[in-house]
Structure formats: C-alpha cells, structure tokens
Amino acid sequence: MTTEAVQTGEHPTGEPAGATYDVVVIGAGPVGENVADRVVQAGLTAAVVERELVGGECSYWACMPTKALLRSAAVLNAARRVPGAAQAVVGGVDTRAVLDRRDAFASHWDDEGQVAWLRSAGIALHRGRGRLTAPRTVQVDDGHGRTVVLTARHAVVVATGTSALVPDVTGLRRAAPWTSREAVAADTVPDRLAVLGGGVVAVEVATAYSALGSAVTLLARDGVLPRSEPFAAQHVTDALRAAGVEVRLGAALTAADRDGTGQLHLTVEDGEQVDHVEADELLVAVGRTPNTADLGLESVGLKPGAWLAVDDDLRVLDEGGRPLAGDWLYAAGDVNHRVLLTHQGKYQARALGDALVARARGEHVDDAPWGRHAVTADERAVPQVVFTDPEVASVGLTAAAARAAGLRVRVVDHDLGAVAGAAVHADGYRGQARMVVDEDRGVLVGFTVVGPDVAELLHAATIAVVGEVPIDRLRHAVPAFPTISEVWLRLLETYTRTA
Numbered sequence: 001m002t003t004e005a006v007q008t009g010e011h012p013t014g015e016p017a018g019a020t021y022d023v024v025v026i027g028a029g030p031v032g033e034n035v036a037d038r039v040v041q042a043g044l045t046a047a048v049v050e051r052e053l054v055g056g057e058c059s060y061w062a063c064m065p066t067k068a069l070l071r072s073a074a075v076l077n078a079a080r081r082v083p084g085a086a087q088a089v090v091g092g093v094d095t096r097a098v099l100d101r102r103d104a105f106a107s108h109w110d111d112e113g114q115v116a117w118l119r120s121a122g123i124a125l126h127r128g129r130g131r132l133t134a135p136r137t138v139q140v141d142d143g144h145g146r147t148v149v150l151t152a153r154h155a156v157v158v159a160t161g162t163s164a165l166v167p168d169v170t171g172l173r174r175a176a177p178w179t180s181r182e183a184v185a186a187d188t189v190p191d192r193l194a195v196l197g198g199g200v201v202a203v204e205v206a207t208a209y210s211a212l213g214s215a216v217t218l219l220a221r222d223g224v225l226p227r228s229e230p231f232a233a234q235h236v237t238d239a240l241r242a243a244g245v246e247v248r249l250g251a252a253l254t255a256a257d258r259d260g261t262g263q264l265h266l267t268v269e270d271g272e273q274v275d276h277v278e279a280d281e282l283l284v285a286v287g288r289t290p291n292t293a294d295l296g297l298e299s300v301g302l303k304p305g306a307w308l309a310v311d312d313d314l315r316v317l318d319e320g321g322r323p324l325a326g327d328w329l330y331a332a333g334d335v336n337h338r339v340l341l342t343h344q345g346k347y348q349a350r351a352l353g354d355a356l357v358a359r360a361r362g363e364h365v366d367d368a369p370w371g372r373h374a375v376t377a378d379e380r381a382v383p384q385v386v387f388t389d390p391e392v393a394s395v396g397l398t399a400a401a402a403r404a405a406g407l408r409v410r411v412v413d414h415d416l417g418a419v420a421g422a423a424v425h426a427d428g429y430r431g432q433a434r435m436v437v438d439e440d441r442g443v444l445v446g447f448t449v450v451g452p453d454v455a456e457l458l459h460a461a462t463i464a465v466v467g468e469v470p471i472d473r474l475r476h477a478v479p480a481f482p483t484i485s486e487v488w489l490r491l492l493e494t495y496t497r498t499a
C-alpha cells in the first residue's frame with residue numbers, strides 16, 4: 001500500500017508517469033477524503049487528486065471559517081440576553097480578533113495538517129487537476145507541465161464539489177463581486193455590503209458582517225430561506241432587521257457597475273419600482289455550480305459542466321439514466337446535487353467507501369432502504385443548522401414539502417419562549433418549534449426549531465425521524481427539566497390534545 005504522498009512527474013523516457021490504485025478519487029474535499037479513508041481502512045489502495053487545498057471548500061472557505069466569523073457575536077448576544085452577564089458586555093466584537101480566529105479555523109489557508117493526515121491514513125495524494133481520459137483512467141496535470149496517469153482497478157470517484165454561481169446580470173462580472181470565498185476570507189470589513197440572495201450563505205454572511213459593523217442590504221428576490229418553514233424564515237428576517245440589516249424581499253438585481261473609485265452602483269427592481277443601491281462590496285450568494293466543466297466527462301460520454309446524476313448506489317448515470325458500462329464511475333458529495341451539505345456528503349462517502357470494498361471482495365452490497373450501503377437519509381432525514389441569530393435547525397420535511405409529497409400530515413407548533421428551560425436560558429427568549437407527523441404511520445417526518453442556541457437540539461429530532469420512532473413511544477423520551485428540549489413534551493401534549 002502507498003503510504004507516502006506521491007508527487008506528479010514524468011518517467012525519464014518522457015512518458016507520463018503512471019500509478020495504479022484500487023480507487024482513485026478526484027477532489028480531496030471532506031467527501032473525497034472520507035471515501036479514500038474508508039477504502040484504505042479496509043485494506044484497498046487509494047489515491048486522491050487535488051488541484052487546490054486538501055480539505056476542500058468546507059475547511060477553508062465555507063463551514064469552518066463562516067462559523068468562526070459568526071461565533072463571537074453570538075456569544076456576546078447570548079450574554080446580552082441574560083441580566084447579570086449583560087452588564088459585563090461593555091463593547092462590541094473585536095473585529096481583528098474575530099478575523100484572526102477565523103484565519104486559525106481556516107488553517108491560514110495552508111493544508112499541511114490535512115496532507116499529514118492523508119499520509120498517516122495511507123492515502124496517496126496527487127496534486128494537480130484531474131481529468132478523465134478513458135474508463136478507469138485519470139490524468140493529473142500539476143500546472144507545471146508534469147503529468148501522471150492514474151488507473152483505477154475498481155472505481156473512480158468524482159468528489160469535485162461546487163463553485164459559486166454568478167448569474168447573468170448586466171455588468172455583474174465586470175464589477176468583480178464577492179463570492180462566498182471572498183466574503184469568508186476577507187481581511188477587512190466593508191462599510192457597506194450588499195448581499196444578493198436569501199439562502200443560507202446570504203443570511204449567514206449578512207449576520208456575520210452586520211455584527212462586524214457593515215451596513216448590510218440583503219436583496220432577497222425569492223424571500224429569506226424560502227425552502228425553510230415560513231415561521232423560521234420570519235424569525236430570521238425579523239432578527240436581521242432588528243440588527244440593522246435592510247432586508248428587501250422581492251428585490252431583484254438588474255445591473256451592477258463599479259466606478260473608478262471602487263464604489264458599486266446597483267440597479268434594483270422592486271415590483272414596479274426601480275431604484276439604486278450603493279455599496280462597497282456585493283456578495284453574490286445565489287447557489288452553486290458543479291465543478292465538472294474541465295473534468296474530461298466527454299471522454300466517457302457524459303456532458304461537461306453538468307451536475308452528475310447518480311443512482312442510489314451513487315453510480316454516475318448517462319443521459320439515458322443508465323450506469324456506465326462496468327460500474328466504475330461514482331460521484332459523491334456536492335457534485336451529485338443530492339444534498340449540498342458536508343455532513344451529508346460524508347455520509348455518502350462512508351456508504352460508498354464501504355460499498356466499494358464489498359464489491360471488491362465480491363460481498364453483498366446492502367443498498368435496500370436504510371441498508372449499510374444505502375444513503376436513505378439523503379431523502380428522508382437531512383439535518384441542517386443555519387447559524388444565524390436565532391439559529392434555525394431542521395430535519396426531514398417541512399409541512400409544505402410533506403403535503404406536496406402526498407403525505408397525510410398533522411402539524412404541531414409550540415412557542416419556544418413558553419418553555420421553562422428557554423425562559424431561564426435568556427430573558428425575552430423568542431422561538432418556535434414545529435413537528436410534522438405522518439398520520440398514516442404515526443411517526444415524525446419533519447422537525448424545525450428556530451431560536452437562540454437551538455442547534456444542539458437537532459440530533460434528537462434526527463434520531464426520531466431516522467428511527468421512525470412511533471409517536472406513542474416518543475412520549476416515553478422524557479426531556480430533562482428545565483431544558484429547552486422540554487419543547488418535545490409540549491409538542492406531544494398538543495398533538496394528543498388536538499387529536
């Protein structure tokens with residue numbers, strides 16, 4: 001087994017160097033790393049190919065640094081809500097200290113630590129851009145004229161993730177807007193920040209920069225968190241506005257221009273009205289595009305630039321919806337567009353890694369729903385926390401999504417502020433919880449809670465949804481008093497009372 005990081009290079013003959021592994025993974029983000037780790041732990045050989053930093057988007061420009069940016073203000077706000085502690089809060093956040101802490105959580109954009117982990121895990125690293133050139137064959141170009149050709153005995157796994165999508169708006173690209181990368185890694189805080197979009201990136205960045213002192217304008221054409229329960233979106237909208245963010249629901253950007261002084265002039269259409277917003281920076285946060293444009297997909301009959309459609313075994317499908325001949329190409333994580341979240345991608349990686357090992361050994365692949373090699377939770381129980389203040393934590397289906405799926409549901413709501421644990425947690429605690437019950441099966445299919453510090457409440461709901469715990473049994477899961485989790489008791493009481 002290869003235990004050293006491998007350099008790209010050429011044979012003395014001038015032919016590209018070559019190497020063969022059981023599994024070749026393109027993209028060393030959280031998902032690619034986990035696929036490789038899983039197969040190597042089971043005794044196969046694996047290599048990962050990475051064109052930028054080992055660790056991927058999540059480590060350096062997404063999950064970790066954004067949460068670090070948000071955390072200091074969240075702690076201050078938590079203290080401000082509790083008399084006795086509030087008196088000790090005599091200032092705002094220390095911007096430099098927040099940015100320094102963010103830098104540390106982004107490992108100063110240096111992947112030495114992750115490379116050392118790869119080496120210790122026995123995973124080979126090939127630095128450079130990976131491209132498919134034929135079935136089971138990946139060519140790696142290191143950008144300095146050196147090439148290596150990797151051959152996979154069992155599988156090639158594409159885990160190349162996504163990049164920020166920049167929409168086609170007049171002047172927008174020329175105006176050099178921020179994407180999530182610039183927003184997450186910025187070293188100064190703009191006086192005025194405009195944010196295009198109302199999704200998760202938009203609201204988290206608006207929360208962070210508003211706390212750091214920017215005057216933030218959020219252009220949420222399609223609303224704030226439009227895929228969340230509407231009550232949760234409303235709490236977040238109210239809180240953003242209370243923090244001084246100008247939230248413009250329904251406002252669409254139609255043109256952008258950056259003048260010679262660096263100032264941005266944005267044209268915004270709001271219903272019938274057209275007006276102008278001035279800003280120092282504009283974050284574009286309207287979704288993602290897959291990193292598949294330069295991956296050599298055409299060499300194996302697939303369309304470059306597209307999301308990689310997969311079946312439930314994460315095998316890449318051709319345009320006719322069939323896996324490629326020989327079952328050798330898989331896609332996991334953001335690039336397959338199932339769920340764009342790190343933890344869900346890593347869940348796919350664990351299932352896929354184990355399935356590849358089972359196939360290599362000629363063993364049974366258990367891909368029945370909830371089987372060891374299945375990714376059933378992708379469809380039924382995706383947990384997510386939006387780290388705004390208040391936080392939104394959700395798993396499974398919203399009420400609207402459950403109804404759209406044809407389920408006969410009962411929706412139960414409870415005011416979180418009325419729970420003793422929440423009242424002690426913070427004065428004036430505001431929040432709400434909702435459970436969505438599938439009445440035909442008597443189980444929970446969705447749960448959403450919004451409120452300060454609710455993130456850690458989520459896993460209980462995830463277990464209830466994944467375990468398909470009957471509502472009648474959930475009554476025996478007694479929340480400790482006085483915790484915010486007591487909301488479960490109240491939800492179940494209301495469910496019974498309104499039966």
Ligand SMILES: Cc1cc2nc3c(=O)[nH]c(=O)nc-3n(C[C@H](O)[C@H](O)[C@H](O)COP(=O)(O)OP(=O)(O)OC[C@H]3O[C@@H](n4cnc5c(N)ncnc54)[C@H](O)[C@@H]3O)c2cc1C
Nearest residue numbers: 027029031051056057062063130160161333334340341342
């Ligand atoms: C601002 C922001 C905040 C987020 N916060 C959270 C959060 O709090 N929690 C959460 O669960 N999710 C969060 N996400 C989503 C999360 O970042 C992604 O779901 C996750 O990074 C996906 O992992 P991945 O391994 O599939 O892809 P990536 O992390 O994108 O990694 C893909 C890797 O492949 C490499 N690559 C691409 N093409 C090639 C090629 N041809 N050759 C070689 N290498 C290549 C890339 O350089 C990259 O390192 C956030 C996203 C953003 C944008």
Ligand SMILES: NC(=O)c1ccc[n+]([C@@H]2O[C@H](COP(=O)([O-])OP(=O)(O)OC[C@H]3O[C@@H](n4cnc5c(N)ncnc54)[C@H](O)[C@@H]3O)[C@@H](O)[C@H]2O)c1
Nearest residue numbers: 167197198199200201202221222285286287340385386387
């Ligand atoms: N805490 C977390 O879990 C976390 C944090 C950040 C990002 N992420 C993940 O990263 C992914 C990307 O996040 P995102 O916020 O970029 O995408 P998103 O899909 O969550 O939100 C994009 C929003 O932009 C809107 N939009 C689309 N085109 C638009 C346009 N031209 N003008 C204005 N608005 C437009 C959409 O309606 C949507 O609401 C998401 O899947 C998200 O789950 C997760």
